[in-house]
Amino acid sequence: MRVRNSLKSAKTRDKDCRVVRRKGRVYVINKKNPRMKVRQG
Numbered sequence: 001m002r003v004r005n006s007l008k009s010a011k012t013r014d015k016d017c018r019v020v021r022r023k024g025r026v027y028v029i030n031k032k033n034p035r036m037k038v039r040q041g
Helices: none
Strands: 017-022 025-030 038-040
Antiparallel strands (some): 017 025, 025 038
């Protein structure tokens, strides 16, 4: 999992990416490609 300042570039890499908020952190998760995980905060 990568930690980034901006999640917009990670979100636009794949059309199945979703932005999720959990416990004050913002995640980009992808069900079809589990390697596309990014965290912010």
